[in-house]
Amino acid sequence: MVLTRKSSLKRKLTPDHHVPKTSKKPIVAHFNKEELQKMNIDLDKEYKQGKKPHLASRTPLSRVQHPAPIEKPAKSYKDFIKNYQSREFTWEGSVDIKCTSQGKDLLIYNSVNFQKDTLASGDFVELVKEKETCYGQITYLFEENHKKYTECRVFYQERLKHYIETYEYITIPLGYIYKKVIFTAENGFICETLKDKSGKFIQVNPSYCLERSLFRSKIAMRICANNSSLHKAISLLTLSSAPSNLVGRTQEKQEILEFLENSIKIGHSANSLYICGMPGTGKTATFLYTIDSLRSREEFSNSFTFIHVNCMKLSKPQEIYSILCKEICKRKKSGHEALETINHYVKSSKKSGCIVILVDEIDALLNKKQDVLYNLFNWTNLYNSNFIVSGIANTMDLSDKFIHKVSSRMGNKQIVFAPYSRDQLQEIITKRLKDTEAFTPDAILFCSAKVASYSGDARRAFQVCKKAAFLALEQKELKISIEHIQKAFKQLFASLYVQAIQSLPIPMKLVLATLCLELKNNNKENAQIDRIFYRLNSYCETLLLICCFSLKQVAVVINRLASLHLVAVDENCVKLIVSPDDVIDGIKGDEMLAKLEPFLLGN
Known part of the structure; x- marks a missing residue:
């Protein structure tokens, strides 16, 4: 390729297409048609408008940011889809028949076997959308009119390993899924930003990603459009929904009011x-x-x-x-x-x-x-x-x-x-849901008691009730019962706690298991830190044959567990927030702690 100036001076194009600063006159680059097509320049259109492709006005090829191409087994997009649609998918689990508001039947599947992986609701996949690749979270795997599809909520890559949620849903055949991906912070994938319908970017909690996906799912709307009572309850239980009045906290509210009134007056x-x-x-x-x-x-x-x-x-x-x-x-x-x-x-x-x-x-x-x-x-x-x-x-x-x-x-x-009590949580949930009769009184009481025994967190109570409402919608039931609350609590927190415990380092697992044994043997709700220290070193010396811990090290580990909301610390007392069953499931399979399992199981 040759650059021509009026002085007939010819020089070679530098690799990065950089125009030397010493040039007093503009340098004009003459490209052939193939080179212009590579740079996405319409040759005929440019010359019809009396223009020449000026080098300085074009983005250098080395600086053009192209989306990272996926490895396609075929040369063309059509061949890629054709080859991948021919792959075999094994649909697993029981089939649930749902009736939509239009009277059509949808067959909802639990999971599908795909490339030695199992895909289910909540999994993240890389998929092909309009000849480009993006990411999506699966909401439903379903069959309609004898054809099998998946509905996904779309995610876009902002920068390396940072992704943006959207409220864009697509329904595609399984052949358009490229591969399964793991969207977790441990794997370096971060998704804490949501682009709403107005185009604004807001910070979101990654833990509630699936909940956001299911809440606006088009398939869920088709299945549950005739159940307005449950949908209203879900809307009222959304954390962003501001309450019309504040329940409880009378004393705290009065103290804040007095402080602000006196300060503003002076x-x-x-x-x-x-x-x-x-x-x-x-x-x-x-x-x-x-x-x-x-x-x-x-x-x-x-x-x-x-x-x-x-x-x-x-x-x-x-x-x-x-x-x-x-x-x-x-x-x-x-x-x-x-x-x-x-x-x-x-x-x-x-x-x-x-x-x-x-x-x-x-x-x-x-x-x-x-x-x-x-x-x-x-x-x-x-x-x-x-x-x-x-x-x-x-x-x-x-x-x-x-x-x-x-x-x-x-x-x-x-x-x-202080954390909310059972009666306070019951009053909060009841007043929040006063405009709907979707929950039975027993379900609200059970949820309040369960959350109060764990943490007294009102947001957690709303989250459990909202999940229970989704479960009732899926089962086409009009009322939320204790069974729905139990299932929601297990799905939301039991598995999350187990996953959190499984990812802990050995010292933290060991302290957590020792706390369980101390509470079990003494039949108490909390244990002293020094008691945990003595029992832990006893196990280290006689059973596990590892180095002992100092009291300061044990205190540091307990504080770290408290920051993860696995235990609660009040002065020198430690209370277990998760259930002992979650601890057992969390340390199960760890060879180093295998000797403690019989003691935890009571054998």
């Missing part, structure tokens, strides 16, 4: 409010409900500006400066510049009204220097400050980790949210 707060409690105990909901009630009162409606920051969405602690600078000062700055801008604003005297800042999931701001936490709480102590800062933590002992200068700025105003 124009600032010398101390900050620290709220702590386990996840799902209503901390954020109570605070936001209190803010809404203040806004509805005429005396406070225009007295303050509210800013809510969820620190779990921050890539690093310092990013909170940029968010606050944009909300307060209406300027886009980052890092140290944003901090300096906020400091200048706080010290200035020209301000109107208060700024109430809620820092949610404040645990994520904890670093070695704790400089971000210090600056947040220090703003309220500066002269002319109009900041009212409140922090919410999901751990009970976070304040113990604060260094002295952070504690001195934060103050001593603290509210602790």
Whole structure:
């Protein structure tokens, strides 16, 4: 290929098509037709419009980003589909006949054997869509009009091993599936972003991926369109659905209200409010409900500006400066510049009204220097400050980790949210579902008691009820009973806990098994850490013949198990959150811990 200039100078094209900066005149590249077609240039169209393919206006071939091609067994797309559709698929499990709202029958299959893999609802696959490859999560494997299909929710690759969920569903023959993939963080695949119908990108919890897929499934809608009561219950139990009134937490709500009222009246707060409690105990909901009630009162409606920051969405602690600078000062700055801008604003005297800042999931701001936490709480102590800062933590002992200068700025105003009791959970679920009669009273009571015994997490109770509603829809039943709650609880948490325990390192499995044995032998609900320490080293010396643990090492392991919500720690007492059966199933098959299994089973 030759580049021609008016001076008739000829030179070879550099490998990356780079135009030398020393050229004073534009270099024009003359390509033949085949080369232009490779660069996706329509030769006839370009020259009819009186244009020449200018090199500088074209993206170099070496820089063009093409989608990664899949290995196709045939040269063309049609041959690929033809060859792959000829593969054999073995449909497994019992067949469930469902009647759609149009009166047609769908045969729903449990699983299918595919390339030595078993595909079932919830599995991720790489598939061919419009001559391109993408990823999808299987919702249903079904047969209609004597033809077998699968419905998938589509995922797109954002960057290497990062994927984006969509609400796009496709129904394809099994021949369009290329292979099964494993979408887990352990394998390096991360999917925490959802593109909604409006095109906005929102952060989502990967654990509820299948639930989101089934909730908007077109096949599920066809099967269950005639059951509006259950669909309404599912909608009410969705975590994003805001309750019309707040159930319980009367004392905590009053304390938050008094703190905000007094601070807004004087124009600032010398101390900050620290709220702590386990996840799902209503901390954020109570605070936001209190803010809404203040806004509805005429005396406070225009007295303050509210800013809510969820620190779990921050890539690093310092990013909170940029968010606050944009909300307060209406300027886009980052890092140290944003901090300096906020400091200048706080010290200035020209301000109107208060700024109430809620820092949610404040645990994520904890670093070695704790400089971000210090600056947040220090703003309220500066002269002319109009900041009212409140922090919410999901751990009970976070304040113990604060260094002295952070504690001195934060103050001593603290509210602790205890886990919900059975009666509180029952009242919460009943009032949330007051507009539907899909649940029997016994089912709500059973769910409340079961969740209260585990964690007292209201979000978990909603999740169990919602899963039970899906199960009732699949079985074409009008009421949700205790059987549905039991099955939902087992599907949602039993298998998840077992998988979590199986992935734990040996020391954590060993401590968990020792805790089970300690509780079983003493017939108690909790055990002292020192008792676990002595029993663990006894097993290590006599049974497992491995090195013993120090008391500090055991305490560290227990704290790690607590952060994974497998145990709960209250001062020096440890309580098992998962069932002993989950622990047994989780350590089963581990050769090193095989000697402990007979003791756990009671043999």
